[in-house]
Amino acid sequence: MERKMENTVRDVEADSEAGGEDALVGNVNKLMVSPPGYSGVQRKGHLVFDACFESGNLGRVDYISDFEFDLFIRPDTCNPRFRVWFNFTVENVRETQRVIFNVVNFSKTKSLYRDGMSPVVKSTSRPQWQRLPAKNVYYYRCPDHRRNYVMSFAFCFDREDDVYQFAYCYPYTYTRLQHYLASLERRNLPYLQREQLGLSVQQRRLDLLTITNSGHVNSEREKKLVFLTARVHPGESPASFICQGVIDFLVSQHPVAQILRDHVIFKVVPMLNPDGVYLGNYRCSLMGFDLNRHWQDPSPWAHPTLHAVKQLIVQMNQDPRVSLEFYIDVHAHSTMLNGFMYGNVFEDEERVQRQAVFPRLLCQNAPDFSFSNTSFNRDVVKAGTGRRFLGGLLDDTSYCYTLEVSFYSYMTAGSTAPVPYSEESYMKLGRNVARTFLDYYKLNNLIKDNIPHQLRSTDVMSQTGKNNPGRGAGIGRNTVDREKEKSVRH
Numbered sequence: 001m002e003r004k005m006e007n008t009v010r011d012v013e014a015d016s017e018a019g020g021e022d023a024l025v026g027n028v029n030k031l032m033v034s035p036p037g038y039s040g041v042q043r044k045g046h047l048v049f050d051a052c053f054e055s056g057n058l059g060r061v062d063y064i065s066d067f068e069f070d071l072f073i074r075p076d077t078c079n080p081r082f083r084v085w086f087n088f089t090v091e092n093v094r095e096t097q098r099v100i101f102n103v104v105n106f107s108k109t110k111s112l113y114r115d116g117m118s119p120v121v122k123s124t125s126r127p128q129w130q131r132l133p134a135k136n137v138y139y140y141r142c143p144d145h146r147r148n149y150v151m152s153f154a155f156c157f158d159r160e161d162d163v164y165q166f167a168y169c170y171p172y173t174y175t176r177l178q179h180y181l182a183s184l185e186r187r188n189l190p191y192l193q194r195e196q197l198g199l200s201v202q203q204r205r206l207d208l209l210t211i212t213n214s215g216h217v218n219s220e221r222e223k224k225l226v227f228l229t230a231r232v233h234p235g236e237s238p239a240s241f242i243c244q245g246v247i248d249f250l251v252s253q254h255p256v257a258q259i260l261r262d263h264v265i266f267k268v269v270p271m272l273n274p275d276g277v278y279l280g281n282y283r284c285s286l287m288g289f290d291l292n293r294h295w296q297d298p299s300p301w302a303h304p305t306l307h308a309v310k311q312l313i314v315q316m317n318q319d320p321r322v323s324l325e326f327y328i329d330v331h332a333h334s335t336m337l338n339g340f341m342y343g344n345v346f347e348d349e350e351r352v353q354r355q356a357v358f359p360r361l362l363c364q365n366a367p368d369f370s371f372s373n374t375s376f377n378r379d380v381v382k383a384g385t386g387r388r389f390l391g392g393l394l395d396d397t398s399y400c401y402t403l404e405v406s407f408y409s410y411m412t413a414g415s416t417a418p419v420p421y422s423e424e425s426y427m428k429l430g431r432n433v434a435r436t437f438l439d440y441y442k443l444n445n446l447i448k449d450n451i452p453h454q455l456r457s458t459d460v461m462s463q464t465g466k467n468n469p470g471r472g473a474g475i476g477r478n479t480v481d482r483e484k485e486k487s488v489r490h
């Protein structure tokens, strides 16, 4: 971006850790940004910015010209290192008003903006989120901001009475989750139980769902248990859509779901970090902790939600009546495409092979899931993650994964360009994750293979979800990936 000389001195920033905004701790609150020195009445076109709402994030706005504004992300509460998530509204616009917004203080340098990602937008008269056209988005190192990476986007307002909302990705708030869980409860499903596992520092609910047909599980046999968590990183909203997709499928009347409920206990913690989500943080809790680095020794007062989940898992692990077989923690990824998994590394080659089974099956069921992007590691920096910690705690018949999904898009065998994820396609990945457990347990002989053929592969999705995108969830779609995976390991 070209800039005038007088603008280049406006951000003499001392603290690069904090992104320059020394005391940037709150969100803008109905902030009218008019030209410097302007003291007249508020006019249409003097934009009003607001982020004082749930999951909102915008810390500061600098007026550059009538057409250009610098926007500063508010860093995570008590942790200025993380600045990625933004979510704010703009109103008092003029019809046909064209603007350029520069988001100038990202804490990351690598970004999917280089690959065509764009912010999402909606307005009061058009409440469906849309991604902005990629051609209106620029991502570049900016000399005016100490060569920080800046994401600029052009936008043309078109309705004066509308309030416009812009966000890093489709928001999924704590309140939305509460409404969803309440609507599930109202259905009085005999195989669904909701309980409050604990409270966050700010006294929000830590919800736990148990989904199983308790009457049907053979009480003499050890019960297989699948544990799923999401939103330990609050800015990773796609994880919530995936999680909801998993739940929607598991509580549905779909025959695969019914069989799974008969044989398996599913435990789901849909929001591990409710305060962080509420506050509009990207990575941390209220007190500035990255909870996914504290599994080794969570404190009941500083990390109460993590502490409660860990206690429950440790307790179940000691219960001889259940066998905790899967732990999956759902995240979103800011630089990779597709869905993929991280797993652990083991000395035992046979265990390595067994661990690769679930992601392989998922790759066959979900066209957007990539086995070739899936990797197994033991980085020191990830020692405090749920996957790594529980991988060490649970016995060798258990599998711990991080399920990642791109904030932006996926490639399929047939696509020549990345297909941007929608809220619906994130949920579809969740439904595909859920049904993959049937394939897994059939393979492992827990569930007998007496399921009608037409239910095994394609069109499972047609019986769940409102906007059925039709075929495409079936086996055989991921030929590119399967070619690749042949060379990985068999």
Ligand SMILES: [Zn+2]
Binding pocket: 233, 236, 331, 332
């Ligand atoms: Zn994450």
